[in-house]
Amino acid sequence: MRVINCIILDDEPMAVALLSKYVDKIQNLNLVKATTNPFEVLEFTNNNSVDVIFIDIQMPELTGIQLMEMLGNKTKFVITSAYSEYALQGYEHNVIDYLLKPVSFDRFYKAVVKVQEVFKEQAFTNVMTAEEKSEDFLFVKTDGKLIKINLNDLQFVEGLKDYLYLHLKNEKLIVLDTLKDFELKLPNNFMRVHKSYIVRLDQIESIERNRIFIQNKIIPVGDTYKTKFQDWVKSFI
Template sequence: METKTIYKCLIVDDETLARILIRTHLLQIPELEVVQECSSAIEADLYLKTHQVDLLFLDIQMQHLSGIDFLKSLENPPKVIFTTAYSEFALDGYELNVVDYLLKPITFERFYKAAHKALELLNLENDNKEAAEATFIDKSIVIKSSHQHIKILLTDILFIEGLHKYVKIVTEKKNYTTLIPLSAMEEELSNQLFYRCHRSFIVNLSKVELIDGNQAIIGTHKIPISKLNKQEFLAKLGKKIG
């Protein structure tokens, strides 16, 4: 039996009853899970800095920062469904490429239609991502080390450390050293599997178990994370470890 993907939802609305209604509607759709509710865009912004979500139910008219301005401020926004009592903002929603625009009071019939439109898009993206990642399962690199040419599967690599003109490739079973700059190694690796989290380190995203302060933990290894790269690193890890 095929397991359905569960997508994470964030509800942002300054009205308690509105949040309750959306949460109640979402309980009827098993593929969508509410992971957090926020009463303001500012609160939602803080949450999204450290958490990954797939679908955002976003009110437009809120104090201090409107839903429209908030959405414009996000570099990599999730899928968004606007929820509002004002129909005049519909054009803004389409210009921002939101999934749908729901007018309050929101009936379940209308909500269901919007939610399934979002699910279709999320499932399509998820299928495309899995297909792209699958192409790298048997991919490998060949390095020269100790007068030998050695084939290493990308999926076996835990992380790579730059050592001046050399790099050390760390796998679960063995370490390899080869004469190549870290920047050149970075160009050879898939951006979908690897991320340069520090000027001296590239990590395999699928191997990261947790983030402890400014360190990525892979087994017994602790890899430093640059402060400038931490937010992007967390965003890339979201769907893999979130």
């Protein structure tokens, strides 16, 4: 099993110290940051990949809910809180488990097992999807059923929180998935060009400054993805 990189965030130093000790006892769980400062977490995740954050809810400067909203799909979360009333609100985000304080090692371990199972399932899905890529099609879930789509018909993908709009040549499908996960299922003739868009490169009709035009649709190129996209464009000049 691959190593899972985690962060511990809690405004109580004793809670940070306790969970850090728990992490040290579990194989394949790697603590990359332990802090009481949510802004340090924001900065760290902007420059580093993190699998899961063990996050407190009630913090003075920035609540756990606010931070989860800001991080979006960058990582998954395990909530650690003394208040059970935040459980429902927390599960609107990428929350795998909810731990009520005081957190025992036994309960913490069970949460880690859940995290490991999520990443195991994701890895299996990625392997299966990689095998399907050679077939130039995918199965997507929409309206409670699986629909086969031909990747040659897919022009671009538009993300909206946990939903995607798949813009096909003759229709548009709404799919329950995240842009990050869906990107992993696509072959290399698709490119992420914005936090909300993936485009099929051979469908691009024109490029003007930081805008891509596909079928009368204007797609912005985000700053994070600009260099990679410009390098691709330069390869044809």
